Each structure stands twice: as structure tokens, then as C-alpha cells.
Amino acid sequence: MSADKVRIGTRGSALALAQATETRERLVAASGRPAEDFEIVVIKTSGDRILDRPLSEVGGKGLFTKEIEDALLAGTIDLAVHSSKDMPTILPDGLTISAFLPREDVRDAFVSPRAESLSALPPGAVVGTASLRRQAMVKRARPDLAVVTFRGNVQSRLAKLAAGEVDATLLALAGLRRLGLEHVVTAAIAPQEFLPAVGQGAICLESRADDDATSALVASIHHGDTGVALALERAFLHELDGSCRTPIAGWARVVGESVIFDGEILTPDGSVAHAIARSGPIGEAAAIGREAGRVLKERGGPRFFQG
Numbered sequence: 560m561s562a563d564k565v566r567i568g569t570r571g572s573a574l575a576l577a578q579a580t581e582t583r584e585r586l587v588a589a590s591g592r593p594a595e596d597f598e599i600v601v602i603k604t605s606g607d608r609i610l611d612r613p614l615s616e617v618g619g620k621g622l623f624t625k626e627i628e629d630a631l632l633a634g635t636i637d638l639a640v641h642s643s644k645d646m647p648t649i650l651p652d653g654l655t656i657s658a659f660l661p662r663e664d665v666r667d668a669f670v671s672p673r674a675e676s677l678s679a680l681p682p683g684a685v686v687g688t689a690s691l692r693r694q695a696m697v698k699r700a701r702p703d704l705a706v707v708t709f710r711g712n713v714q715s716r717l718a719k720l721a722a723g724e725v726d727a728t729l730l731a732l733a734g735l736r737r738l739g740l741e742h743v744v745t746a747a748i749a750p751q752e753f754l755p756a757v758g759q760g761a762i763c764l765e766s767r768a769d770d771d772a773t774s775a776l777v778a779s780i781h782h783g784d785t786g787v788a789l790a791l792e793r794a795f796l797h798e799l800d801g802s803c804r805t806p807i808a809g810w811a812r813v814v815g816e817s818v819i820f821d822g823e824i825l826t827p828d829g830s831v832a833h834a835i836a837r838s839g840p841i842g843e844a845a846a847i848g849r850e851a852g853r854v855l856k857e858r859g860g861p862r863f864f865q866g
């Protein structure tokens with residue numbers, strides 16, 4: 560960290576900028592330093608450049624994080640702000656997740672001008688989503704619907720929906736709230752129906768492992784319960800080691816001194832799914848996640864993890 564300014568690296572999408580701004584506001588409040596001490600640096604990632612193909616086809620992990628991590632390693636930024644959902648489970652050598660901010664609502668939002676809910680859509684209606692997990696869950700709930708891949712940032716997806724390209728879409732409620740767009744939500748979907756993605760709704764802060772000044776600064780805004788939940792979810796995801804073609808869901812939350820977890824893997828067409836539920840002491844979060852991942856991997860067998 561340079562003596563005067565803390566340089567905060569982020570993607571340039573409206574959601575990414577909202578997350579970086581929230582981080583800066585929390586740092587200002589916790590440190591008592593002026594906002595000018597925190598400089599937001601916009602970095603373009605491969606995920607921002609490639610807009611014409613489903614990301615699962617582009618392949619490779621870290622499409623939304625790599626260039627930002629390179630800037631951290633090069634020392635041109637001090638702190639990176641990411642959606643935890645977009646973070647690979649293995650970080651480059653020399654980097655560490657130094658804090659999580661308090662998690663937003665984890666639920667998926669159903670957004671449609673045509674129907675009140677997924678179950679109320681007319682037969683054959685078209686649902687657009689780029690997420691393999693959401694595609695599989697829509698197909699499971701409504702095998703009669705047409706599911707199409709639908710990429711772009713939140714605003715461009717809402718524009719396509721308004722233009723009638725699709726009849727409905729699903730987006731993270733957290734992202735819509737952070738963008739001040741909660742009013743577009745038709746219905747929030749219960750997590751029991753659509754189990755969220757690992758990390759959904761949680762912002763994570765990454766820094767250089769040897770940068771003690773930045774670690775100390777961000778420790779003051781770390782949210783412990785979110786950290787416990789994410790330790791479990793990320794251990795689960797890491798153990799499954801799914802390719803980016805495997806629909807995987809997982810949600811952990813702290814209740815008192817315990818952590819409660821639900822996880823699921825599905826085939827892309829939603830026809831076969833394996834679910835798991837676990838709970839235990841918060842101190843064992845990562846071990847619980849690893850065990851749950853091992854059990855589901857075993858139950859799914861190799862067909863879940865091809866491609």
C-alpha cells in the first residue's frame with residue numbers, strides 16, 4: 560500500500576462500480592480517512608471483452624478476476640473488489656482474500672413483464688439466462704419452457720427483456736439491489752426452490768498476502784459471519800472441482816454458533832440432481848464444506864464432471 564492513497568481495483572460495470580463504492584464508503588467510515596485517500600481504478604477483464612459467447616464455452620476460470628489480480632501482483636492497485644460468485648477457488652500465489660463485506664440477499668429474482676412467477680409463465684415461454692445453474696433449475700421446474708443463453712451486464716439484460724427478446728429472466732437480487740433496481744423484480748425465489756450459487760450476494764476483497772497495511776485496514780470492515788459462510792461454500796466448490804459446465808449450487812449461513820449448509824449438483828438439463836444438507840460448529844466450516852463436496856462428488860459420479 561502506498562503511503563497516501565489506497566488504490567481500489569474493480570471492473571467497470573455499473574454493478575462492479577457500486578460494489579467498489581460501497582467498499583470505499585465502508586473504509587472511509589471505519590478508518591476516519593477522507594474519501595480522496597481511496598482511489599477507484601477501473602480494469603477491463605476478459606469477461607468484459609467477450610460478450611458474444613456463453614462464458615462456459617469460453618472456458619477457463621477467473622475471466623472476471625485475472626486482469627485485476629495481475630494489477631494487484633504488479634502493484635498498480637492495493638485492493639481488489641470482486642463478486643465472490645465470480646472468484647475461482649484457487650488464488651494466484653501471493654494473493655489472499657483479506658475480507659468479506661456483509662452479504663446481501665442470496666436469492667435469485669424472477670423478472671418478467673408476462674407473469675407473476677416462473678410457474679405462471681405460459682407453456683413455451685422463453686427464459687433467458689447465461690447461468691448453467693439457473694438454466695438447469697428452470698428446466699427442472701418447467702421442462703416445457705424454452706431456455707436461451709442470455710449474456711451481458713444487468714442493464715443490457717433488462718433492456719433485452721423490455722424489448723421482448725425473452726419473456727423472463729433470472730438475476731441475483733443482490734445485484735439488482737446494489738444497482739437500485741429492486742423495483743424491476745417480479746418475485747424473489749425461495750432458496751429452497753432455486754438454491755443460490757456459491758458466493759452469491761457476497762463481495763470479497765483481495766490483496767497481496769504480504770501487504771500488512773492493507774490487510775489491517777480491510778480487517779476493520781470484515782464481516783465474520785459472511786466469512787464463515789464463504790469459507791464453507793468455497794471449500795465445497797473446491798472439493799467438487801466442477802468444470803464451468805457443471806451446475807453447482809451452495810448456500811451456507813450462520814445461525815448462533817452453528818453454520819447450516821445446503822448444496823446441490825444438477826445435470827445441465829435439470830433431470831438429475833443430488834442435494835446435501837449439513838450443519839455444525841462455525842469453527843469447522845471449511846471441513847464441513849469439504850466433506851459435503853466429497854460426498855456429492857461421489858454420489859454424482861464422473862458424468863457430472865465431464866466437459
Ligand SMILES: NCc1[nH]cc(CCC(=O)O)c1CC(=O)O
Binds near residue numbers: 730
Ligand atoms: N456472473 C455475473 C454476476 N456476478 C455477480 C452477480 C450478482 C451479484 C452477486 O451475486 O453478488 C452477477 C449477476 C447476476 O447473477 O445476476
